Amino acid sequence: MTSESAIDDTQYPQRTAIGLSFGNSYSSIAHTADGKTEVIANEEGDRQIPSILSYVSGEEFQGTQAKAQIVRNPRNTIAYFRDLLGKEFKDVDPSPCHASAHPVESSEGKGVAFVVQEKEVAEDGEEGEKSTLTVAEVTTRHLRKLKESASDYLGKDVNAAVITVPSDFTDAQKSTLSESASKAGIELLQFITEPISALLAYDAKQQLTDSGSSAPQDKIVLVADLGGTRSDVAVIASRGGIYTTLATAHDYELGGSSLDKILIEHAAKEFQKKNKSASDPRKNERSLAKLTLEAEAVKKALSLGATASFSIESLGDGIDFNLTVNRSRFELLGNKVLMSFTRLIESAVQKADLDILDVDEILLSGGTSHTPKIASNLQSHFPESAVVIAPATSATAINPSELAARGAAIQASLISGFEVEEIGASTEAVVTVTPHLTHAIGLVTGEEGFAVIVPAETPAPVRRTAQIVVKAGGDVLVRLAEGVREISVRTEDKATTNGNAKKDADEDEDEDDDSDDEPEEVREKVWKAGKVLAEAGIRGVKKGGKVEVQVNVAADLSVTVVCREVGGKGGVRGTVPAGKAEQNGNAS
Amino acid sequence: MATIQLSATLPSLPTDWTAEKDFKSISRVTQPTARSLEPVGPHFLAHARRKRHHRTFSEDER
Ligand SMILES: Nc1ncnc2c1ncn2[C@@H]1O[C@H](COP(=O)(O)OP(=O)(O)OP(=O)(O)O)[C@@H](O)[C@H]1O
Ligand SMILES: [Mg+2]
Numbered sequence A: 001m002t003s004e005s006a007i008d009d010t011q012y013p014q015r016t017a018i019g020l021s022f023g024n025s026y027s028s029i030a031h032t033a034d035g036k037t038e039v040i041a042n043e044e045g046d047r048q049i050p051s052i053l054s055y056v057s058g059e060e061f062q063g064t065q066a067k068a069q070i071v072r073n074p075r076n077t078i079a080y081f082r083d084l085l086g087k088e089f090k091d092v093d094p095s096p097c098h099a100s101a102h103p104v105e106s107s108e109g110k111g112v113a114f115v116v117q118e119k120e121v122a123e124d125g126e127e128g129e130k131s132t133l134t135v136a137e138v139t140t141r142h143l144r145k146l147k148e149s150a151s152d153y154l155g156k157d158v159n160a161a162v163i164t165v166p167s168d169f170t171d172a173q174k175s176t177l178s179e180s181a182s183k184a185g186i187e188l189l190q191f192i193t194e195p196i197s198a199l200l201a202y203d204a205k206q207q208l209t210d211s212g213s214s215a216p217q218d219k220i221v222l223v224a225d226l227g228g229t230r231s232d233v234a235v236i237a238s239r240g241g242i243y244t245t246l247a248t249a250h251d252y253e254l255g256g257s258s259l260d261k262i263l264i265e266h267a268a269k270e271f272q273k274k275n276k277s278a279s280d281p282r283k284n285e286r287s288l289a290k291l292t293l294e295a296e297a298v299k300k301a302l303s304l305g306a307t308a309s310f311s312i313e314s315l316g317d318g319i320d321f322n323l324t325v326n327r328s329r330f331e332l333l334g335n336k337v338l339m340s341f342t343r344l345i346e347s348a349v350q351k352a353d354l355d356i357l358d359v360d361e362i363l364l365s366g367g368t369s370h371t372p373k374i375a376s377n378l379q380s381h382f383p384e385s386a387v388v389i390a391p392a393t394s395a396t397a398i399n400p401s402e403l404a405a406r407g408a409a410i411q412a413s414l415i416s417g418f419e420v421e422e423i424g425a426s427t428e429a430v431v432t433v434t435p436h437l438t439h440a441i442g443l444v445t446g447e448e449g450f451a452v453i454v455p456a457e458t459p460a461p462v463r464r465t466a467q468i469v470v471k472a473g474g475d476v477l478v479r480l481a482e483g484v485r486e487i488s489v490r491t492e493d494k495a496t497t498n499g500n501a502k503k504d505a506d507e508d509e510d511e512d513d514d515s516d517d518e519p520e521e522v523r524e525k526v527w528k529a530g531k532v533l534a535e536a537g538i539r540g541v542k543k544g545g546k547v548e549v550q551v552n553v554a555a556d557l558s559v560t561v562v563c564r565e566v567g568g569k570g571g572v573r574g575t576v577p578a579g580k581a582e583q584n585g586n587a588s
Numbered sequence B: 001m002a003t004i005q006l007s008a009t010l011p012s013l014p015t016d017w018t019a020e021k022d023f024k025s026i027s028r029v030t031q032p033t034a035r036s037l038e039p040v041g042p043h044f045l046a047h048a049r050r051k052r053h054h055r056t057f058s059e060d061e062r
Helices: A064-072 A135-154 A171-183 A194-209 A256-274 A285-304 A327-333 A335-351 A372-381 A403-415 A420-426 A494-500 B042-052 B057-061
Strands: A017-022 A026-033 A036-040 A052-056 A059-062 A077-079 A104-106 A111-116 A131-134 A160-165 A187-193 A219-226 A231-239 A242-251 A307-316 A319-326 A361-365 A387-389 A433-436 A440-445 A449-454 A462-470 A474-492 A520-541 A545-553 A559-565 A572-576 B004-006 B023-025 B033-036
Touching (some): A017 A135, A036 A403, A052 A135, A059 A135, A064 A077, A104 A131, A111 A135, A131 A135, A135 A171, A160 A194, A171 A187, A187 A403, A187 A420, A194 A219, A194 A242, A219 A335, A231 A335, A242 B042, A256 A307, A256 A319, A256 A335, A285 A319, A285 A327, A319 A327, A327 A335, A335 A372, A372 A387, A420 B042, A440 A520, A449 A520, A449 A545, A474 A545, A520 A572, A572 B023
Parallel strands (some): A160 A187, A219 A361, A462 B004
Antiparallel strands (some): A026 A036, A052 A059, A052 A077, A111 A131, A219 A231, A307 A319, A433 B033, A559 A572
């Protein structure tokens, strides 16, 4: 086969590619065809498929059915295994697996495995041999099931995928996952990171709605992927639709299960209050498993409704349990945990050396992003200029549980017509490592004001065009300069803005203690002109005419400027030569 | 990218300002930082295509 005309997507008619998000808690599959992306339901009708396998009487179950087995058959049920992939036993945190099959050492500590009763128990009750399944093997089996579900749904053999991975997944983890995929009959087209995938899905939808513009606006986006067992944040510079990750932050203990624990604790206490003689249901493995399953369901219901109920048959000592919880109670009990999400997200901004005023969008991804209080906490903590995109704060938000899979499906549709070598070539450092502007480039306005044309952290080469009205007309000076962003802080007496400053008093006990008469700090982003790069004189502009400035930054960082009056004749053109060749290293 | 509309005032040209062809190059852009682009999405693919075929924006548009 020749390597030419790789863009011809008839070249791989036998390839059917999906997007796959594979989490510790849930997996999800999506497919893009004719520009439309849909998330695929499995045979049970689930779009969020628990990443769990369970062995019962010689049969293998996956997803919701397998999850139910954590109550009855925990040691033959394998859950929370994604993060164990490609790691040595001594490096893994086995705690999420506490309630299911426990990870054990394999290949002399070089890997992790689970020991389960996979084969049917013999007639005589003889348990028979147990199987040791490596994490890689478990992953293969899980992916094979997902592939089958996708193939059934699409009516053709799915044989390729783009798979999302956390932004800190190591090369060893990727290569193990890639091998597992290939054993499951899935050609791995590309790994993409979860936050980037979520952003791609969101931007693709935005493009459809604000039709006309060719690329998303330049913006700084915080993507917070709030999952079940962990939370990950990425700060992304999006420049003309090209993404650069500036910083990431991770918390391997914070996630939806931290919120489940709040409800478990609450329910267990209520159970013991109602049944004085009953023992603590958290102390009994089976009771705890029932409680855990129900707590998650209650938590999900509380994202939509104001109340939700526990209803568990024979929770402990043969006693049934019913309890109604309302959302505000849950938010009060969970206040600390809920605030931890805000803190983690803000820590990523600091890691990127940015200010919260630099953030244009906060995109919430992952199942826990359904929690209304997490979104509203962010909305009140971040400045109004930062748009929080979550179901609770934005009518156009995409289901956060689906974002990662959707983005992967879109990427799969973009590259499934390419040869693997072609895809690989585009992801190599010679193509991806790119000089990024250290400072914004724009125009000096007024005395020493500054208007941004090309923001900092934009990769070169880049071209941007800006227009500016010249009210008075005449001869004007176009001064192209680098900009300096400053944060101005002034205090404003709160008394003037006190109208609705009173918050729900019971809700922010330990989050902030600004009393009513304390002056309020007002922080603002201010641009100042820095180093001037070039000057151009534009003569004889009409009254109310417009000057257009095109800035072309080449890969060598030389800058070509073209200025003219819109509709006028001629114009000025010149180049600022490239600087020295070396760059500040920071390519990792 | 769509054309950016700036709402600000340009200084007027000082009467004694002169330059050859009305353009003066003054100083170079600050050293950039090398970072990795995420190899994802349609706009990145266009970038990769330009880079691998050594094409400029305008050549790419033709
Ligand atoms: N509607 C909802 N309201 C609140 N929480 C929800 C909702 N839907 C799902 N969740 C929670 O989201 C979490 C799962 O998130 P996600 O589907 O992103 O999983 P994941 O990426 O596999 O997680 P991880 O890898 O962190 O374990 C679970 O804790 C689940 O209870
Ligand atoms: Mg996740």
